[in-house]
Amino acid sequence: xxxxxxxxxxxxxxxxxxxxxxxxxxxxxxxxxxxxxxxxxxxxxxxxxxxxxxxxxxxxxxxxxxxxxxxxxxxxxxxxxxxxxxxxxxxxxxxxxxxxxxxxxxxxxxxxxxxxxxxxxxxxxxxxxxxxxxxxxxxxxxxxxxxxxxxxxxxxxxxxxxxxxxxxxxxxxxxxxxxxxxxxxxxxxxxxxxxxxxxx
Numbered sequence: 515x516x517x518x519x520x521x522x523x524x525x526x527x528x529x530x531x532x533x534x535x536x537x538x539x540x541x542x543x544x545x546x547x548x549x550x551x552x553x554x555x556x557x558x559x560x561x562x563x564x565x566x567x568x569x570x571x572x573x574x575x576x577x578x579x580x581x582x583x584x585x586x587x588x589x590x591x592x593x594x595x596x597x598x599x600x601x602x603x604x605x606x607x608x609x610x611x612x613x614x615x616x617x618x619x620x621x622x623x624x625x626x627x628x629x630x631x632x633x634x635x636x637x638x639x640x641x642x643x644x645x646x647x648x649x650x651x652x653x654x655x656x657x658x659x660x661x662x663x664x665x666x667x668x669x670x671x672x673x674x675x676x677x678x679x680x681x682x683x684x685x686x687x688x689x690x691x692x693x694x695x696x697x698x699x700x701x702x703x704x705x706x707x708x709x710x711x712x713x714x
Contacts, residue, residue, distance in 0.1 A: 559597070559701070559702050559705055560603060560702030560705055560707070561599045561601055561602055561603050561702075561707075561708045562597040562598065562599050562686065562702075562705050563597065563598050563599070563600075564595055564596065564597045564598070565596075566595055593689065593690065594623070594687060594688050594689040594690055594691055595687070595688045595691060596685060596686070596687045596688075597685070597686045597687075597688070597705065598683055598684070598685050598686075599683060599684040599685075599686070599708055600633070600681070600683050601708075602614065602708040602709065602710045603707050603708050603709060604710065606710060607681055608681060608682050608683065608684070608708075609679070609680070609681065609682075609713065610666055610676045610677040610678055610679045610680050610681075610682060611666070611678075611679050611713050611714050612665075612710050612711070612712065612713040612714075613663065613664065613665040613667075613669070613710075613711040613712055613713075614663075614664040614665070614676075614708055614709060614710055614711060615661070615662070615663060615664070615707075615708075615709045615711055616628070616660065616661070616662040616664060616674075616684070616706045616707070616708055616709075617659060617660065617661045617662070617706060617707055617709065618659055618660070618703070618705065618706045618707045619658075619659055619660075619703070619704055619705070619706070620649070620660060620688070620704075620705070620706065621688060621691055621692075621704050621705065622691060622692060623649075623688040623689060623690060623691035624689050624690035624691070625648065625649050625650070625689045625690070626648070626649045626686060626687060626688050626689065627646055627647070627648050627649075627685075627686070627687045627689075628646050628647050628662070628674070628684060628685070628686050628687075628706075629645050629646030629684070629685045629687075630645055630646060630664070630674060630675070630676060630677075630682055630683070630684060630685075631645070631682065631683050631685055632681075632682060632683070633681060633682075633683060635683070635685065638677050638682070640675040640676070640677065642675065644674070644675055645675075646674065646685075647662065647672065647674060652672055653671065653672055660672070660706060662674050662706075664676050664684075665711075666678045666679075684708065686705070686706070
C-alpha cells in the first residue's frame with residue numbers, strides 16, 4: 515500500500531472515530547438532560563424542591579423533554595404547585611428503615627395532598643392501601659400546624675405508611691395556592707419540616 519493510500523485510510527479512521535465519539539457524547543448528554551428532572555427552573559425551599567414553571571406556557575425545553583417522556587403530568591401554573599422531598603431537613607436521603615416526623619405549617623391553599631412515592635413518582639403498595647393524606651383527613655394540632663408520623667410500622671396519630679426499606683419521596687401538592695407563582699420567594703418555615711426521628 516502506498517504512503518498516500520495509508521494516509522487516506524488513517525484520515526478515514528480518524529473521521530470515523532470523531533463521528534462515533536461525537537454521536538456518543540451527544541446522545542449521552544441528551545439522555546442525561548432528560549432522564550431526570552432538570553436543574554433548570556428548579557427552586558429549593560428547605561428540604562422541598564419545586565419546578566414552578568413546569569406547567570406554564572414559558573416551560574423550558576429541558577422540562578418539556580422530561581414531560582414528553584410521559585413520566586409526569588404537572589399542575590398548571592394557576593392550578594397549584596408540586597413540591598418533592600428526597601431528603602430530610604439535615605440533608606440525609608429518605609430511607610424506609612427510618613421514622614420521620616413531618617410538622618409545621620402549610621402555605622395558604624385551597625387544598626393539599628401528601629403522598630409517598632418511589633423516585634419516579636409511582637405509589638408504593640403499602641399497608642391499608644394508604645399512600646398519602648389530604649388536608650381533609652388530617653388531624654391538626656391546636657395551633658393549626660400539621661403533625662404526621664411517617665414510618666413502616668404503625669404509629670399513633672396521623673400515620674403515613676412507608677416502604678419497609680429503600681429510598682422514597684414525599685410529594686406535597688398544593689392546589690390553588692398563591693405560592694405557585696412566587697415559589698422562589700417562599701420561606702422554608704411556611705412548609706412542613708421533615709425530621710428524622712430514628713432508624714432501625
